[in-house]
Amino acid sequence: MEKVILVSQCAAADDAWCARLRGPVAAELLDLGLPGLTINVKDAAVRDSLMTLTTLNPPVAAVLSLWTDQHYGAQVAAAVELLAGESDAVAGYLVTESVPLRAPEVELGSRTPGLANVALLRRPPELDEPTWRTRWHRDHTPVAIETQATFGYTQNAVVRALTPDAPAVAAIVEELFPADAVTDLKAFFGAADDADLAARIDRMVASTARFGANRNVDTVPTSRYVLRSAVRATG
Template sequence: MEKVIAVLMRADPSDEWCTQLRGPVADKLLALGLPGLAVNVRDDAVGGSLMTMTVLDPPIGAVVSMWTQQCYGEQMTAALELLAAECEQLAAYLVTESAPLPGPDIEPGARTIGFANVVMLRRPAEMEQAFWLDRWQLHQTSVAIETQSTFGYTQNWVVRTLTPGAPGISGIVEELFPAEAIADLHAFFGAAGDDDLKDRLGRMVASTSSFGANENIDSVATSRYVFRTPFHT
């Protein structure tokens, strides 16, 4: 089983477009027989996020996670062709998924509670991959979970790109947050007060700076819809 993450870039991800993705487009993807499918859309429900950061142009409008038996097979080829027709630019990545903090089970097709923050990480050119992975997976993982109000945390290490011209991305993080964290920094970090917020921010910045994740990243809040998972019946 392989996981593919498709990043749909679009200058204006309208609510109508987001509804199309999680409706008719998701139905067509499911009809291909994908063992797993999750659609994250940047709709009005997540507007005004305090943590939005953009490097990509056009910016991220949606992120679609798909599980398949062959990332290079006909099924995935058809899925990516379908998604490419829905955006200005499509970038797809084969990833290995780690889930230090699995999110809650939600009724298939229903909106996941709160919101999902998706972050695109880039490894600094001068940093060795082994060191970068060590800092991200063995150090940042615990810091992120301890200093934020996350109730779901997934790391996706990018193995290779699957589409021509895909921007260089080293890792993709999916974090679930309570709804109030969208516009409240204290709620985002789960801080009890200003001093606690300062402490949590300091720990986070120190950790992300150690592997270059304090800059040159894309961070976008999304509404998450899980339609099918290969891990549960």
């Protein structure tokens, strides 16, 4: 089984658009027979997050994770076409998934509690791929878990783009935070006080700078909906 991520850019995305995406559009996607489907939408519950960073124009409004037997097959092609009808632009990526911290299971179709922060990372040109991956996976992963209040952490390394003109992205990361993290930096970092917050931020920034994740990055606050779980189906 393979994982494909579709990134939807939409300038006019509002709550009605988000509801349509996780409602009727999700139903059509499920009808394709995808073994797994998760939809992340930038809706009112998270839209004002303090940790939002945007480089793409139009901005990212939704991120869809699909599991399929063939990334080059009819299911993914139909999903791209369907999402393109709802978006200004759609980019598809074949990814490999690592899960340093698995999120708790929730009822299928229900909103995962809290903030799902999705980051689109680019590899800086001065770093070769092995060095970049080592600094990200081996060095940064424990720092991210230790300095933030995450209760779910998924790393998707991009194998290649699947759609024409897809923005160059090296990885797509999803981290889950408590709901208070939307507006409270202490809640985001799990800090006890201002001094603890400053120390955590300093450590985090130093770590992200080593592999270029402190610049040229999109961070998209989302609400996460697991519609069909490939993990539950297989295990």
